[in-house]
Amino acid sequence: MAISVNTVLERNLLFRGLSRETLARLAGLSVRRSYPRDAVIFSQSDPGDALFGVVTGRVRISASTSGGREVFLNIMEPGDTFGEIALLDGRARTASAVATAPSDLMIIQREPFLRLLANEPLLTDHLLRLLCARLRWISGFAEESALLSVPARLARRLLSLGRLHGRETGEGIELKVSQDEMARFLGLSRQIVNQHLQIWKAKRWVGLGRGKIMILEARALDEVVGEPVSFL
DSSP, X not given: OXXXXXXXXXXXXXXXXXXXXXXXXXXXXXXXXXXOTTOEEEOTTSOOOEEEEEEEEEEEEEEEOTTSOEEEEEEEOTTOEEOHHHHHHOOXXXXXXXXXXXXXXXXXXXXXXXXXXXXXTXXXXXXXXXXXXXXXXXXXXXXXXXXXXXXXXXXXXHHHHHHHHOEEOSSSEEEOOOHHHHHHHHTOOHHHHHHHHHHHHHTTSEEEETTEEEESOHHHHHHHHTSOOOOO
């Protein structure tokens, strides 16, 4: 479903709460661009020179290690934005973005944004909030990798993706993600992920289908994590 550029901006932490006039000026800086499925929007280490917002479609954010292993970091859907940090510091991209469905994106280039920023001091507060949110996310990711068991990491990521991107049905929460993609989100092998999912399927905590996972018992997965999943 297509949404307006203004809606994309309003939902972004960086711009939330700004006046309509400021949002209109930001929208005036944006351009629209279409990407086919599997198109690379930008690659890790590319120059960081723009903010992207999803108007329609779906975008996967991932990073590669020095050994060539790819880890999936996030899924972006209509209303989500990505590339904010590069918009601010102009340094190289730390991740790659690929359209996993035909997508229309809005793009705001860094130079015109910085010119607008000089005349909009209220944006400073929003920038601080954004950076703090990103720091919390990175800290949580590091804590998850270092301290949680594999089942807890898998349950936590399932719940997080389900609450952010899942679709509620009569049975539970449907998440359009494959087991291979889930393994890449966690930096694990597909076999390990499948092993735990099959155990949970037998307990009717999850349902499995082609390219999707159904969360049937979120409370049971919360217990695997050890505490309810929250989003800071």
